[in-house]
Amino acid sequence: MKGYFRKRGDKWSFTIDLGRDANNKRKQKTQSGFKTKKEAQHACNKLINELMKGEYVEPSQKTVEEILLEFMTTHGKHAFRQKTYETHMYIIQKHIIPSLGHVKVPKLTPAMVQGFYLQKLQDENYSAEYVRTMHAVLRKAFNKAVKWQYINKSIIELVDPPRLEAKEIRTWTLEDATTFLEYVKGKRFYIVFLLAIYTGMRQGEILGLRWKDCHLKDGNISVTQTLSRTAKGLIFQEPKTRGSKRLISIPKHVTEELKQHKKEQNEQKILLGPAYEDYNLVACIETGKPIDARNLIRYYKRMIKESGVPDIRFHDLRHTHATIMLQLGEHPKVVSERLGHSKTNVTLDIYSHVVPDMQKSAADKFEQAMRSVNNNNIV
Structure with a gap:
């Protein structure tokens, strides 16, 4: 198999003779548009090599x-x-x-x-x-x-996609989160806000949470489905990734609030009777149907304004949970598992703003430990 080279104008081309087809018609392969003969020779040799190995794929003429x-x-x-x-x-x-x-x-x-x-x-x-x-x-x-x-x-x-600029993550302090939860306690969607701040669950995960996924005796929650809005309306589906399907531990306070919420929900079921549509959801509207996220966000914005805390997105409640946990000294791997990240370095990349504080805290603890040993030796 051999290539023939030709210069047309200021461009070079090559032709490879592929023999004859079933009808004894000569078969050739031509490529053109090369600036130099050397470029054409290089492309020709590469093509011949692919053809000899059976690796060549004729480019589709599809658009x-x-x-x-x-x-x-x-x-x-x-x-x-x-x-x-x-x-x-x-x-x-x-x-x-x-x-x-x-x-x-x-x-x-x-x-x-x-x-x-x-x-x-x-x-x-x-x-x-x-x-x-x-x-x-x-x-x-x-x-x-x-x-x-x-x-x-x-x-x-x-092709190089555009570079992403680092986003500034806005979160609440412990005081902000406490102020907000105290203000919304007893109000609509309280349980949603409580779970967002105490667990770091995504909005769709909270709205898709079922009672059968709440293991209150064991003090944990299984994330097994999420609620999403599509062109077909609200649908339940499995979490986006395997890592998103996870088990999250909850403190006694959240367990007690869930028990109280379930009690109130059962009373509502009895009150409505057959009119109640039971999807087994923890968070739902008065008739048992799933909560539309658009209504939730509108109410959330109103509660922020009324409670006087800084205006952050609902998704930032998840960031708030992670940031506070890291600031309290929790291991990044534990935080990563709670959030459902695929790898711990994903968590560290997102919450890099917390790392300097963690470094300072670690340095101070090390210094205290060293001083303690020195003092003991002096005594």
Whole structure:
């Protein structure tokens, strides 16, 4: 197998003779657009090597749109959670297809994708985090296209997603958290706020928590499902990752509050009778149905204003739990397990703002220990 080289204008090309097909017609493979003969020779040798080893994949002439939609139909519809599927489809149809959908996959270059990201960041003012989500969608689809042998390699791997700026995490102090819980005690959604602050559970995990997952005698809670809003309405589903499915210990105070809440809920069931829809949920509206997160957030914002504590997001209650635990000297691995992070370093990366205080505390403790030994020796 041999290559033939030719210069056309200021570009070089090569042709490989592949023999003849079943109809005795000559088969050739040509590639062009190389700046120098050396570049063409290098590409030719690489292609010959792939052909000899049976590793060459003829690039598909499908467009980016066709690849993305086939990926979502064949893979995404069954592999992704409903909310994830809807988010991916929105990004594909709203952003990627209008800009890159018409391009045939072999013609797509890293520079084109990089330009697409730049347009979204600078011209349309989307956040780096959102553009990174677009990058993730493209990456998944093109990696799958490689497995399906539509392309030999994914050019998305050659594209740099925008760098994320470190986010400042806003949390409450112990005093803030106490003030807020004292204010909302006895009010609507109190149990939701209590669990968020005392366990670090995610909003969807709390709203999906069932009584059968609350082991009050043992003093712990199992996180086994989450409540999400999708285009189909509110749905229950398994936690996002294996690490999110976990067991969280709760203190006696939370156990007693849950018992009291269950008692009040049972009274409400008796009061409504058949009108009560029992989903076995810990947190629900008066009729037993799941709580719509939009209503929860509206009420939460109102309670913040009335109680006078700093305005933070509901998700920041989770950050508050983790930050306070680390400040109290709890081991990061324990905090990581409570939050459902896949690795301890994820926890440390997110809560790096707490680490300097932990370092100072550790240094002080070490100094005290050394002084104690010295004093004992002097005596």
